[in-house]
Amino acid sequence: MLDALPLSLSSFAPDIDNMLKLIYYITGFFFVVMEGYLVFLVVRYRQKKGTTAKYETGDTWVQIQWIIVFSVIILGIDLFLDFRGGKTWADVKEDLPPCDITVKVQAKQFDWTFFYPDKDGKFDTPAAISSYRELHVPVGKKIHIIMTSLDVIHDFFLPEVRLKQDVMPLRLINGWFDTNQVGTFHLVCDEICGFGHTRMTGVLQVDDQKTFDDWLAAKDKEEHGGAQ
Numbered sequence: 001m002l003d004a005l006p007l008s009l010s011s012f013a014p015d016i017d018n019m020l021k022l023i024y025y026i027t028g029f030f031f032v033v034m035e036g037y038l039v040f041l042v043v044r045y046r047q048k049k050g051t052t053a054k055y056e057t058g059d060t061w062v063q064i065q066w067i068i069v070f071s072v073i074i075l076g077i078d079l080f081l082d083f084r085g086g087k088t089w090a091d092v093k094e095d096l097p098p099c100d101i102t103v104k105v106q107a108k109q110f111d112w113t114f115f116y117p118d119k120d121g122k123f124d125t126p127a128a129i130s131s132y133r134e135l136h137v138p139v140g141k142k143i144h145i146i147m148t149s150l151d152v153i154h155d156f157f158l159p160e161v162r163l164k165q166d167v168m169p170l171r172l173i174n175g176w177f178d179t180n181q182v183g184t185f186h187l188v189c190d191e192i193c194g195f196g197h198t199r200m201t202g203v204l205q206v207d208d209q210k211t212f213d214d215w216l217a218a219k220d221k222e223e224h225g226g227a228q
């Protein structure tokens with residue numbers, strides 16, 4: 001079942017997958033143990049002639065012990081997963097590496113627009129370039145993204161990259177990713193954001209540097225008549 005994960009497109013995708021697998025094995029183990037125990041109890045204490053059910057109500061301390069033991073086990077597993085995933089979390093979400101290009105991601109009900117800076121790196125000028133529903137990036141490069149929303153909370157999700165980030169109105173959230181092969185990949189909103197949520201899709205188009213440059217130049221021409 002773990003082989004059903006989409007291809008891993010970013011340098012951090014294998015680390016994310018390892019965490020997914022670890023969580024899968026831990027929850028899988030407890031699923032089998034607890035459901036097995038449930039089946040055992042159902043069989044062991046099934047209805048029999050001559051016996052009636054008894055309800056224990058007396059020993060509060062025994063009940064508290066059950067709660068404490070399982071709370072400690074669950075907290076222990078939580079802390080273990082935090083510890084194991086800490087470095088990956090920091091790499092993906094906290095430490096922004098030096099990036100090659102910056103793209104602004106703007107979400108609204110129910111589409112995506114991507115903004116590329118002008119040649120001075122500025123976004124708020126007429127020379128900046130926008131792309132509707134298509135995020136084009138050059139392969140192998142580190143992409144810095146700055147995400148925001150014009151209305152409600154959305155979630156920027158690139159499944160193949162293993163990147164997912166809530167996008168909030170009135171906030172600029174930084175992120176980054178890289179890619180290891182050219183192709184066309186999924187880009188979706190992963191937060192139920194309203195009536196058209198399921199239509200809030202786009203594409204991640206990963207190209208070699210030349211194709212990307214050509215696309216950007218063509219976009220520039222389309223929007224500014226090639227004046228830049």
Ligand SMILES: [Cu+2]
Pocket residue numbers: 107108110153154155189190191192193197200
């Ligand atoms: Cu959305």
